Amino acid sequence: MSETPDLSVIVHGANVQDHLPALLDTLDAHPLTGVEVIVAAVGDWAREAAERHTPAFTVLPLPDGAGDAAARAAGAARAAGRWLHFVHAKDGVPAGAPRTVAEHTADLPDTVDVLLFDHVRSTWRASGLPSPDGPRLARAGRAGLALDDHAALLSVTGLLGNRAVRAGFWRANERLLTTDDEPFAAHTALLLADRVACLPHPAYEDRRLRAESLPPVTPDRHYALIERYERLLDLSAGRPAVHAVLYDLMVRDCLRAHARAGMPDAVAREFFHRASMAARQHRPEGHRHRTGLEGVRRSLLEQDAHARYRTLQVANRTRRRARSAARSARHRAGTRLRALQYRRALAEPVDQHLAVFSAYWARGVACNPAATAAKLAELAPSVHPVWVVTAANAALLPPGTDHVVPGSRRYWEVLARAKYLVNNVNFPDAVVKRPGTVHLQTHHGTPLKRMGLDQMPYPAAARGLDFQALLERVDRWDFSISANSHSTRMWQRAYPSRHVSLDHGYPRNDVFYTAGAPEVRAVRERLGIAPGHRAILYAPTHRDYEAGWTPRLDLAALAERLGEDTVLLVRAHYFYENAASPLAGLRRTGRIIDVSSYDPVEDLCLAADALVTDYSSIMFDYANLDRPIVIHADDWETYRTTRGVYFDLMAEAPGPVARDQAELTEILTTDAWRDARAAKARAAFRRRFCEYDDGRAAERVVRRVFLGEDERTLPPVLPIEERTPAPSPEEATAS
Template sequence: MPRFSIVVPVFKVQGYLRECLDSVLGQSCRDIEVIAVDDCSPDSCGAIIDEYAARDSRVQAVHLPENVGLGRARNAGLQRARGDYVLFLDSDDTYTPGLLEALADRLDAVGDLDILVFDHVRTHWWGTGGRSQTAGLFEKAGTDVFRLKDRPEYVELFLVAWNKAFRREFFLEHGFQYAPGLYEDAPVTHMAMVTAERIGCLNRVGVEYRQRRQGAITKTPGRKHFDIFAQYEGLFAFLAERPELAWATPMLFERAVFHMLFALKRPERVRVADRKEFFDRTADFYAAHVPDGFTMPDGPTGVYMRAVAKRLYRAYQATQFAARARTAGPNRVLKAKNKVGRRAYAGLYTLQRRRSPDPRLAVYTSYWDRLPSCNPLAVHDKAKELAPDVHGVWVVRKELAGRVPDGIDYVVRDSRRYWEVMARARYFVNNVNFPDHIVKRPGQIHLQTHHGTPLKRMGMDQRAYPAAARGMDFERLLDRVDRWDLSVSSNQHSTKQWERAYPGSYESLDAGYPRNDRYYRAGAEDVAAVRARLGIAPGKTALLYAPTHRDYRTGWTPSFDLARLARSLGDDFVLLVRTHYFYDLNRELSDLAAQGAVIDVSRHPSVEDLCLAADALVADYSSITFDYANLDRPIVIYADDWEIYSQVRGVTFDLLSGRPGDTPGAVATTEDELIDTFRSGRWRGSEAAGLRAAFRERFCQYDDGHAAERVVRHFFLGQEAGPEIVPLAQRTPAPSPALV
């Protein structure tokens, strides 16, 4: 029998679940079991749970046949718990290191407790806040053991399930169960606290309570928040059956009404149209359960309760208005004026927005209105096949208009037709973000395809890296994220990074990157044709060198002597060099290309073509590494500035660790090492192949040649994102040039 059973109910948290489970399984106290309850989650949560259960015997995977909600998912986990103590952890939160050992030490010191409560911090999407408002109570309690009747101030401890360790037999003996609906924590917490004979507090932060910017039900307004009334009715029915708990009724009544008022005044919970009804329901509860001789609390809470007791909704509104006016300040007025100013767009755009969106019109763009490419182009091509009624129009810069391939309809940015299309289109597809002046109208939907797997820190994570965040307006970034409806991901690593770096209400679609379909669709003839167009002579080993952008450099300079590498490798090799699109043409590279030392492919329109043509990739920290891994060809990492890059830009994992899954192949940190890597054959040896296989397994999860179809069916046709993902072992990428 384990010391602790940790029940983790899981629903639509694929971006956070691994971090949650790792925080539990990595605890220094090993005498635990983890019961992960998949509440019929529609994303990858069930597969993640199974993965953890397969590799750690302490994890029990429970898959519910239908979605039952947080409370009943906890109950399902409780039924399977065997530990002395049971804890409930929400699957987007995490334990702090050493928590369970500290709980065990306290229990060893004071004996069995019915409830042991610990503190938490709120981890917001912009950073971690301080301890809870009741932190002083934890300090005050010390190692005392008490009943709530003797220490009534402890009724103010946070009303949640996840900040307590319950003695399992105590919990089961009283028949505590979480009811369906929202606010399910409150009645069970109160029931347990008033019946417990031995309560203790641990003055320690045990949980990082994640405050998601979007997606949390407590921040989603709607009728579900009326569940609070049924929850508290259940609590008072419990009290009515236990006259020995009459001492607790006035205290819990005050807490219940306070909780209802707390929900009522928050626009992210109760909608304006529902506030009068919610107020009336609160007044009904007050009238039905107010204890004899109840004394109103002092301060603002008492003022609001008096309005409830007398059913004076207008008096309540007036009090709320006065409170908001005191705290609003002049900045809110200024912000409102600025917001209005930002929406003062061209008259044509405003006029066109009065018309209904065209259900057969889609707008595409990639890389800030460059030529059609990347994931949006792959989606565009597949949509012409599967959704032919939807007409796609590309947005491009004026100077590039003459280079748009034949057969692709386009508009020039800021032209008259541009404003008409942006106002009328139903579908918007981009691998970055549309400009701030684009207003998302009801009926319009946005697809964010992204353009790579993130090794470097992105989005809101960049706030910790000033050089990388230079010039970024994070408030506007979040406004742009709020337009997303669907975010495409090619692996679980990306899903986790996107959901944290770009907090929003969008749906994550684990479908693979559409642009990578080509690596599984191309055959030997395609590979040969691309190499011929690039001028790669038959029999040559082509190395594609594709370095990424450096935030701490203003221009591009090769990290090693390109000419020396070319000379050292000899005539059997040819070096293809592609600079990042942020950089202008490089004179040194142009001269080397003119001399025949290298082939400059910086302005080649298709990165996918270049990857198909290359026998191996030489990369640094570029996301091309993750895409090229689909081809199962050698990858060499040249990282001469890893330390400064990782400190200035920030990274999501250690690319140079040498651990399977982190490092995709051979690594060189100096020019001499790079030359030796190829001369010695290390670049394509068995060790490099083993690393590449683990890297592909981690980062090529969903890329199987059908990603574009999955995206189009889901986004344009409203269907399930099929077909099913082909297992990695059954995929056949385009053949290597050596085989061709």
């Protein structure tokens, strides 16, 4: 550790429900230069847990009963870092988070006093749940911001743990910030800050303890919510935008507490009365009531009309129950009718010439099912394909595509009678596997992240997944397509059943070997990419620990650094809706193209000179083209911990790895993205993960599944050194 650390992580509090040891183990597993850990340990249990980590950590023993404010103050007084991150002993820190925070604070000027970042949530029954803050932080941008211009940042969850504060700023305002009321301290830090910076990446884990394990909430603690907001509103005097946001937060939180906190009637009436007085006293001048039911609630609060408010609550609950009962009755009736229709159809003979296809939960003609269906039309035209497509996506189907809408009468009829059922996910639980029918599971990617039963130890990934029902669906599979031996092993492990693995390659990847220069030029022309321009496809994946898609790059800054001859094809939805945003002008010049809704994705791969991704399975498909791949892994430790992975991508990447935007920019503005070292890594990756993809995968699948040919008579997989991928854009332009 350096003599003057950049970041001091201050762990404070008692060893509540024995959560402290795991937190300290995580911090100790990733020691970092420039980061110090100070443990303000309250009581003997916390001290004993902390002392197991000396001398790596500094331990400050505090007596039993010392409050959170006293523990934070003790840690801050001992800290040597330029920035402070307060971590409560009951909470957690995602793996690698201190490094991420330290790297960002190191680049911040002294005018920035607070760095806000995202967090995940955990309860006694689940961990790694997303917070709603990521998109809000991303919309604000990353530069130093004045709170008065970005008052919505006050809506970020009020934790000290999801923000780092500059040490000098903390000490200058310690009198106000040293309080056991953590949300008050968290909001006050924002109110007092000169500038605020944002980092839309999770760097904290907020653990919500089971309410039944905590002391009962006293009336005074309920009333303290109102008192907190009144103090904050007093601090925001003379700042209209900030005051208005705080006022709305106060009214929202008071109404929520009244509805959800389970207060006794007398306490609820007094709470409502005090909240009413605060709402009237602090209402901003010219503040408009909201419309609809929420507006009625707020109006009744201001009128201190508790009896009428309770009547409204009862009426709403009664109405919701009635609507729910009616919906349930309609659903039961519809289910009975569909079940009857399905049973009747199951009594009919299996249609030997009918195949049902579906992809991505009935979104349209795509992926491996689409490539398989196309080859089926060529080799076995007597088999009639019917696609399952939602009503919303039906208008986007190619002309003449026979399709059914999920839940319709014909939908259940074709599912009951078709000999072949092909999907890259799964058909509904109610589907019956009839004797003589064939279920083909095509999958939709090579697994880096844990899948199937392997998700069980990762609650954020497995949320809502019924593993018994999953296994019953898997037991219907006859065949499972694989693109490489890694996938074959993982599918057998994640989806244990008697299905036969078709080690034939992914049909959707055939195009990477069958497309020629005309096809490459045509797709670039459709996308508006000028000849001679470098096109980089940026395709990040989903994070289970995020509530929505959060931009991980400042795309405008990246585009500026890459220059006018580079086009970014962005395969994701980002939060730059304001016409005045930096991206608006770049879109008009064609330097950033939103291809989030463009299909098929294989076209985008053909058009791109290089791929930038994080953990998306697109890297395995794109590797077939033998073109440069750059990995942007700014949150690898968090992703690996919350989602689970099958191998260490950092050690076996298909090209150079960037851990932040500066590294990514450096790679893309030099030859590092395509130099000899990158080519060597790509070759090893391609040999391992493009094992069976050679341009004839769809043919092998159709011959084996639909034509019943023997495995030994199928076209053999071409050795990788004998394959010729589609020409690169540079080669296509020259030809």
